[in-house]
Structures are given as structure tokens and as C-alpha cells.
Amino acid sequence: MIEEYIPFVGEEVIREIQILAKRLKGIKVLHVNSTKKGGGVAEILNRLVPLMNDVGIETQWEIIKGDHRFFTFTKKLHNLLHMPGKEKIESEEVVYYLKVTYENVNTINTEGYDIVFIHDPQPMGLIVKKEKGQKWIWRCHVDTSTPDPTAWRFIESFLNAYDACIFHMPEFIYENIKIPTYIMRPSIDPLHPKNMELSDEEVEGVLERFGIDPEKPIILQVSRFDRLKDPFGVLSAYKIVKRKYDCQLILAGGFAPDDPEGEQVFKELLNITAGDKDVFILNLPPDSHFEINALQRGATVIVQKSLKEGFGLVVSEGMWKAKPVVGSNVGGIKRQIVHGVTGYLVNSIEGTAVRIRQLLGNKDLRETMGYHAKERVRHRFLIIRHLREYLLLIYKILNSHSK
Amino acid sequence: MGEKFIFKSELWISCYTGYKATNLRSFIDILKKIDSSSIFYHIYINLFNYHNLPVYYPNSIAYWLYKNNYILLAEKISALDPTEFYDIEELRAKLVEILEKNYDEKIKRELIPFYFVKAEREIIECGYEASSLEEFIEGIKQSSINSVFYHLVTSKIEKRTLVNDYSTWLINIGESKKAEAINKLDIYTDTLYGIKQKIIKILEGEDD
Numbered sequence A: 001m002i003e004e005y006i007p008f009v010g011e012e013v014i015r016e017i018q019i020l021a022k023r024l025k026g027i028k029v030l031h032v033n034s035t036k037k038g039g040g041v042a043e044i045l046n047r048l049v050p051l052m053n054d055v056g057i058e059t060q061w062e063i064i065k066g067d068h069r070f071f072t073f074t075k076k077l078h079n080l081l082h083m084p085g086k087e088k089i090e091s092e093e094v095v096y097y098l099k100v101t102y103e104n105v106n107t108i109n110t111e112g113y114d115i116v117f118i119h120d121p122q123p124m125g126l127i128v129k130k131e132k133g134q135k136w137i138w139r140c141h142v143d144t145s146t147p148d149p150t151a152w153r154f155i156e157s158f159l160n161a162y163d164a165c166i167f168h169m170p171e172f173i174y175e176n177i178k179i180p181t182y183i184m185r186p187s188i189d190p191l192h193p194k195n196m197e198l199s200d201e202e203v204e205g206v207l208e209r210f211g212i213d214p215e216k217p218i219i220l221q222v223s224r225f226d227r228l229k230d231p232f233g234v235l236s237a238y239k240i241v242k243r244k245y246d247c248q249l250i251l252a253g254g255f256a257p258d259d260p261e262g263e264q265v266f267k268e269l270l271n272i273t274a275g276d277k278d279v280f281i282l283n284l285p286p287d288s289h290f291e292i293n294a295l296q297r298g299a300t301v302i303v304q305k306s307l308k309e310g311f312g313l314v315v316s317e318g319m320w321k322a323k324p325v326v327g328s329n330v331g332g333i334k335r336q337i338v339h340g341v342t343g344y345l346v347n348s349i350e351g352t353a354v355r356i357r358q359l360l361g362n363k364d365l366r367e368t369m370g371y372h373a374k375e376r377v378r379h380r381f382l383i384i385r386h387l388r389e390y391l392l393l394i395y396k397i398l399n400s401h402s403k
Numbered sequence B: 001m002g003e004k005f006i007f008k009s010e011l012w013i014s015c016y017t018g019y020k021a022t023n024l025r026s027f028i029d030i031l032k033k034i035d036s037s038s039i040f041y042h043i044y045i046n047l048f049n050y051h052n053l054p055v056y057y058p059n060s061i062a063y064w065l066y067k068n069n070y071i072l073l074a075e076k077i078s079a080l081d082p083t084e085f086y087d088i089e090e091l092r093a094k095l096v097e098i099l100e101k102n103y104d105e106k107i108k109r110e111l112i113p114f115y116f117v118k119a120e121r122e123i124i125e126c127g128y129e130a131s132s133l134e135e136f137i138e139g140i141k142q143s144s145i146n147s148v149f150y151h152l153v154t155s156k157i158e159k160r161t162l163v164n165d166y167s168t169w170l171i172n173i174g175e176s177k178k179a180e181a182i183n184k185l186d187i188y189t190d191t192l193y194g195i196k197q198k199i200i201k202i203l204e205g206e207d208d
Helices: A002-009 A011-023 A040-054 A068-082 A091-107 A124-129 A149-159 A200-209 A231-242 A260-272 A289-298 A314-320 A349-360 A363-380 A383-398 B024-033 B036-049 B060-067 B071-078 B088-102 B133-142 B145-159 B165-172 B176-183 B192-204
Strands: A028-033 A058-063 A115-119 A135-139 A164-167 A181-183 A218-222 A248-253 A279-283 A301-304 A325-328 A343-346 B005-021 B114-130
Touching (some): A002 A011, A002 A383, A011 A383, A011 B005, A011 B145, A028 A040, A040 A058, A068 A091, A068 A149, A091 A124, A115 A383, A124 A149, A135 A383, A164 A383, A200 A289, A218 A231, A231 A260, A231 A349, A248 A289, A260 A279, A301 A314, A301 A349, A314 A363, A343 A349, A349 A363, A383 B005, B005 B024, B005 B036, B005 B133, B005 B145, B005 B165, B024 B088, B036 B060, B036 B088, B036 B145, B060 B071, B060 B114, B114 B133, B133 B165, B133 B192, B145 B165, B176 B192
Parallel strands (some): A028 A115, A115 A135, A135 A164, A218 A248, A248 A279, A301 A325, A325 A343
Antiparallel strands (some): B005 B114
8 A cells, every 4th residue: 555655755765664664563553533534634544544554553543422512512612722712611511521521431442552643622531541651642733822711721631641742833832732742744645536646638527517618727726615715815816817817717615514604605706706707616515526636737826815724735735736826824825835936925815916927927937836836745745754754753752751 | 895884764753842932032042042953953854845945045044034034144044054064053053153143133023933843853774785886876776865864964963073974984995086076065055866866976987
């Protein structure tokens, strides 16, 4: 399995991972999160867990089970960790969280593992089951830099029992964490249907299926229909660009059935673009990986104009297709795009339009930036680097002398 | 024939130090006391991380200064060639000296924060070695850029010498011209893939 990645990273990189894995022979690793389907964490674990097993490390993956009440609370906790809000944590919610956690303690077997990775806040309370000699690591995928104090206190009551924690980037770390805090960027999988190579015919086939002209320049943003992704800002930038360039705009994404706000944004976009045959508002099912892949490969310029963003791995997915990405100077976008080298970081609608024009008007620039964009992802944002860092972290933690 | 050359490689993970600077004064104060593995991270690891991209500023300190509109300081810090140092303390002193000499204490403004990160390194043996020039060339061909980076750049800090591992071994087997040519390679202005090819070319070439 791991050999399948040799064409992307080279044999020597894979060999070094195998050397590292040999040092960990005989250990057992457990990952716990809240879902096996949907979301970035599950997507990474779906590949990472088999890869860890493939290099000889016995690795299991469990999910925490809970009802609607439990996950409503953890969703609220997630939002409050992200930023203070009007909502408050009620004591009966904490009691219920602990009740569900203890139910899971009885069903999730954490015994006999050397290393336990707990992903995000939902399963965090399982730490009560930590055994002597085990190392527990909290992998946080949330920006906790400015949390609601009560939400953070709740997290902290568990966190200090962990041996280490991991965040995507230093900007996401709450300042007063007392345990070792590692930084590990998320990653994309080049073998995932979203990222695998496609033929020109496949790409054109998808474009034509949606009535998009493959011969006319395409500006693309892939994101769920959410005001924080600023699709209206992208549309305004497109209108500025359109004065000089005969181009098309694709806003491709989706919204969950229980997301009335997403549906509202989608409908508004459809209404205000109804008269422009060069704008395509595509509401795609969540498993439209092949279509998204084809749209990214067919795009001339990719845009990610979020007003607020977590890590925003969709930027790396675009860059992996050797496309320059024009992205907002926020969240993880600024850690992926190297301004002026792999794309541009922008702060306004006008700035977005200027950079898109610059790229539409200059094929050489697009190709050079696209090349560097792909190389940056190859070195920094592929799952192989992620795997190597996990193995090294395990090695370091098992050989540290703390706790 | 002297000692065998054992090919090694270097891997690392990033760890947050808990120190963050939001103005230049606090940056300098932290720089003076921060763990040397943090200076290693921001200067050397960044050289590795951006070796293949035509970035304007090759280390994160210079880039941070540029982003905060300290253009002169950014230029001066980026001109500091880390491969000319074998002692991180000396490098730290030089960084502090440049910063203190060239910035205006009177200018006080809030900056985009600088997060001090450190590298937790691990050196691994690649599983092959060389006893002859031919085996050495074969070993280099098999090496990852992490391995090239270790032997050419960071091993100098570990061993506190200005001569890289490859050149030291080549001198021992009587190939001093090749050793000198490799030690003169400008790592600061090429990609590690380019450097690797140049090393192979030097090793396979005839001495004049």
C-alpha cells in the first residue's frame, strides 16, 4: 500500500518511513474520533490508519457513540472553543457529557494500547481510562486561540491528564497550555478520488455535463454554501474581472439537509446570477469527489475567498492540481499559499479581482505558480508527511521520560 | 581505505515553545533566551522547507520582519547565510546584534505575532554505507533530500565544524579536490535536488 505513494514522493522517502516504523515494532496504537464518515478528520483517518498498519504498526480506530443530546453539546463546545458566543455551558450538559463518556468507557477498549490518539473534544473524556504506562495524545482540529473561558476550562480539566497535544498551526493554540504542544499540518491524499490523476477527456466530460465551456477561462471556488466562504464576494470579483476577460465562474459546493442557512445562500446566489449564462452555481452531493477533482483540473484560476477559515485544505487540493490559488489572508490559507510564489493572498474583493486578472492574462505566470503550488503540496501537505510525523511523534513520546 | 561512510538522514517534528512576540523588543528578548532548537527550526528547517520555492526571504525571521514592514531588517537577516555557522550560539548572537543595531527603539507598534517553534529532531541510519568512491556515489544517488540536508548542513552543527560530512570523508580517502568542490556548493541559492545532482556530478567527474 505505502509503495503506491512512491510516484509522488520518491522511494527514498518511503524507505525512511519504513526505517522509522521498524523502531516502533510491536507497539499498539488507537485512534478515537466521533465519526467514520464525513469531515476532514474521518477522511484523514480513513487513509492514515491503514497506512500505519501497512508499515507494521498495529493500529485500530474506534468512534465514540452518543445521541443527539450529546452531539448537540459537543457541537456547542466546538463552537465555543472557536470563539466566545452567547451560549453558555450548562451544568446538566456537563453531567450528560460525562454520563455518555462513561458509557463509552465501557464499550471502547483502550486497554493494551501504548499510544491513544483522541481527536477533537467529543471523545476527550475517555482519558479517565488511561492506564499506567500508556501515552495519550489529544489531536485538536479546532482553532482554540480565543476560546470561551468556560469552554476552555472544561477542556482543560481533561487536557492536563494527556501527555501531549497537537494543533494544525501555532495560531490555533490557546496560550496557556501546560503539556507539550506539537504542530502538525493536516494533509491530502493524492490517491483519493478527489485528488487522483484524471485524463483530459474525463475533465472535459464533467465540464460539458454541467454545460461549462472548456475553451473559456474558468474561475472556480469550491466550498459549502456559507456566507463565511464569501461566495458573494467571489461573484463581485468575477464581475470586475468580466469587464476585461470573457470568462466563466463556478461556485461548486453543497449544504446539508439540516442547514437552512446554506440553502438560503444557494438560492440567493441562483437568483442574482440567473441572467448570466457564464456563472454556474453547482449544488453537488457530498460524495462528488470525481466531479470536484475534474472542476479543479479544468479551472484556470482557483479562488478561496473565505472571510474566516479553519485550515482550508481545499486550497491544497487546488494547488495539487498545479493551479495558482488566490486565497484570503486568513486561517490556514495563509500557511498554504506562498504569496507571489504559489498564488496570491488577498484581503478584499478588489484585490481578488486584480490577482485573478493578473493570472488570466498571463499563461506563463499561471504555469510557473501552478508548478510551485504542486511542489509545495508535494513537500508539505501530502499524507505521507503526515504519517511520518505521526510515527516520529509516537517515537518521541514513547522515549520521553514524562509521566 | 579509512572509515566507512554511514549514510544517515534527519527527520523532525515541530513543537510550540509557548513563546510569542508581538513587537520587536519582545522578539529580541525571547530570541536571547529561547532554546537553540527554536533558532535551528526558524533558520535551518525553514531553509529546508522552502528550498524548492523561489521565496524572497529564506528564513521565517526575515519573512516575519518583511510582513511587518521592517524591510531593511528583513534584508539583513535574510542575507545571513546559516551554512557559514557551526555554532547556534554564535548565530543567535549575530541575529541579536543585527536586530539591535538596526532597529529604532522609538517605533512602537503591534506586529503580526511571531510564534517560536522548535524542532524535535531524530537522526536515522539509512541502512547503507560506503567504503569506496563508487559505493559513496551509489549511496548519494539513493539518498533523500533529508539525508543530503543532514550530511551537508546540520551535521556541521552537531560536529561543530565548517566542513560537511561528505567532504570530511572524501578528504580521508584522498579526494580532496572533490571534497573542496562539495564544501563550496552554495546551498543557500539552489534546491536540495539541484545540490544532490551537483554532488553526483562532482563525484563522477575527473579531477583536473
